[in-house]
Amino acid sequence: MKNLTADELREAYLKFFESKGHAIISGASVIPENDPTVLFTTAGMHPLVPYLMGAMEHPAGKRLTDVQKCVRTGDIDEVGDAAHLTFFEMLGNWSLNDYFKREAIAWSFEFLTQHLGFRPEQLNVTVFRGEGKEGEPGYIPADDEAVEIWKAQGIPEERIFRLPREDNWWGPAGTTGPCGPDTEMFIDTGKEKCGADCRPGCHCGKYIEIWNDVFMQYNKNEEGKFVPLGRHNVDTGMGVERTICMMSGAPTVYDTEIFAPIMAAIDALRSKGYSSRQPAVDNQLSDDDVLKARRIIADHMRTATFILCDPKGGVKPGNVGANYVLRRLIRRAVRYARMLGIGEGFTVKLAEVICDKYNHVYPELKVNLQQCKLDLEAEEKRFNATLDKGEAMYKKVAEQLKLHGQSQISGKTAFKLYDTFGFPLEMTCEMAAKDGLQVDRAGFDEANRKHQELSRTTSAGSFKAGLQDNSAVVTRMHTATHLLHAALHKVLGPTALQKGSNITPERLRFDFTWPEKLTPEQIKAVEDLVNGWIREGIDVTKKLTTVEEAKSEGAMALFGSKYGDQVSLYTIGDISKEICCGPHVTNTSELGSFKIQKEQSSSAGVRRIKAVIGNLS
Numbered sequence: 001m002k003n004l005t006a007d008e009l010r011e012a013y014l015k016f017f018e019s020k021g022h023a024i025i026s027g028a029s030v031i032p033e034n035d036p037t038v039l040f041t042t043a044g045m046h047p048l049v050p051y052l053m054g055a056m057e058h059p060a061g062k063r064l065t066d067v068q069k070c071v072r073t074g075d076i077d078e079v080g081d082a083a084h085l086t087f088f089e090m091l092g093n094w095s096l097n098d099y100f101k102r103e104a105i106a107w108s109f110e111f112l113t114q115h116l117g118f119r120p121e122q123l124n125v126t127v128f129r130g131e132g133k134e135g136e137p138g139y140i141p142a143d144d145e146a147v148e149i150w151k152a153q154g155i156p157e158e159r160i161f162r163l164p165r166e167d168n169w170w171g172p173a174g175t176t177g178p179c180g181p182d183t184e185m186f187i188d189t190g191k192e193k194c195g196a197d198c199r200p201g202c203h204c205g206k207y208i209e210i211w212n213d214v215f216m217q218y219n220k221n222e223e224g225k226f227v228p229l230g231r232h233n234v235d236t237g238m239g240v241e242r243t244i245c246m247m248s249g250a251p252t253v254y255d256t257e258i259f260a261p262i263m264a265a266i267d268a269l270r271s272k273g274y275s276s277r278q279p280a281v282d283n284q285l286s287d288d289d290v291l292k293a294r295r296i297i298a299d300h301m302r303t304a305t306f307i308l309c310d311p312k313g314g315v316k317p318g319n320v321g322a323n324y325v326l327r328r329l330i331r332r333a334v335r336y337a338r339m340l341g342i343g344e345g346f347t348v349k350l351a352e353v354i355c356d357k358y359n360h361v362y363p364e365l366k367v368n369l370q371q372c373k374l375d376l377e378a379e380e381k382r383f384n385a386t387l388d389k390g391e392a393m394y395k396k397v398a399e400q401l402k403l404h405g406q407s408q409i410s411g412k413t414a415f416k417l418y419d420t421f422g423f424p425l426e427m428t429c430e431m432a433a434k435d436g437l438q439v440d441r442a443g444f445d446e447a448n449r450k451h452q453e454l455s456r457t458t459s460a461g462s463f464k465a466g467l468q469d470n471s472a473v474v475t476r477m478h479t480a481t482h483l484l485h486a487a488l489h490k491v492l493g494p495t496a497l498q499k500g501s502n503i504t505p506e507r508l509r510f511d512f513t514w515p516e517k518l519t520p521e522q523i524k525a526v527e528d529l530v531n532g533w534i535r536e537g538i539d540v541t542k543k544l545t546t547v548e549e550a551k552s553e554g555a556m557a558l559f560g561s562k563y564g565d566q567v568s569l570y571t572i573g574d575i576s577k578e579i580c581c582g583p584h585v586t587n588t589s590e591l592g593s594f595k596i597q598k599e600q601s602s603s604a605g606v607r608r609i610k611a612v613i614g615n616l617s
């Protein structure tokens, strides 16, 4: 087996697929541009959904390859084991209705064995075993074709595992949309099986999944039936960190060259302490506790740094949606740092190390490091102050209990510490354990549940939607966004520049640079302009060109491609010209009408507009 670095692996992968006719495209922002179905880009497929659905052709062709920054926090509690991460890089090769299973599997096998040097015997694969009965709703046949192709590569029957939909099916997240069976590739680490049922997909660590080839050949329709999509796409995802880990024989992803400088920095901060703040050192930590805490700090800080430095920007620590996810990551890192006796200021130090490690691949890290450090510093300070206050409150509670000869902190009290003082339950439990006190966790859960029922947040809704929401209404909002941008330029002048855009099926949100509140007259002027353009029924045209050419025509290129490859330029009459991936409507009359619902401050020098469009009747 070869022992490649992450840099070498990225290059080998892209070159390999380039040699198979794929165009190398740049990965997208980790903050989704126009996809309301996810808070972060969780897989390489997200930025490519319109092309996978066949809504439009990709400017670079039908075979693409890329490296995509991904954030997935669904398994945040697993972080600290050998392979789970909240941020990872995904290598992908894509067929947009071009090649299919035979090529995808053969190339996966060729790359793994001939270019990365895995032995075929190390490789175990899973395939979809089928579901339901033929002729009945919901029936999907087993992927026997994938089995045959793997066998043709020399993988014997005993290392091909047929698994159900929970394991070997990708998408849709919601009720309808494109989807299909997948085949996943696992490396056998050589460890003992954890039991008779141990197989790829088992979490004991014997088998590590490194690559997934998805065959998007179905559409799940409104009746719940899987009907042929009419297209055969391939979407593959190979995890950089896990693959490097398996190649180097490292016991965990944290023991690879990728994490080496981050881990070393954490250990240095630990041995030195880093500020005058008296950290809550816990001398009773077991080796396992320390190991896990180091990994959690490393993982969460890497994710937070990439989110804060993302070129699209706009996600800051906060209480809702993506902002909340970011806050949670930073705060968890702070909590574990306190546990290890690392003092205030560590987040900034680690962001610097992470920037050093990655900025040659992701230049945005260097560009945005200063702001990222300010945001980290502020959040770390804020949370440390909360924890200091919470600890003081906890101490009062504990003294009272001892005074009355009691040994249990009630669920209500633990919840009050959490809800009113922001003191996490885990910290109450840790401190209680040291004081020989118990915590009524069930009582805490009950109090929490009641509270949740009272104040259910709207953000929960943003997790459940599926690909189907990337639909006509989003497309219309997207075109409306271009018109809004153009209207702001006309009314306010060229300094009113886009800072961010976010679209859900309910509304569009647009951030732009402007120093003060818009007057009612300005808002009305913007609305009137957009509605005028809608009434005029102006054609929206797309042409393929290069970034340079588009710029020379006066186009706005907000998040231009790094590779000087082909881009799409959308033109709306003589009103707007923007480099953009689309999708867009073909005529502005499709928008119906446009209304600004809110104009508010977003951050210093940045205003935010929320607007809706009318129904088409």
Ligand code: SER
Residues within 6 Å of the ligand: 042, 043, 044, 045, 092, 170, 212, 213, 214, 235, 236, 237, 238
């Ligand atoms: N979308 C698939 C995954 O994330 C393959 O890229 O695993």
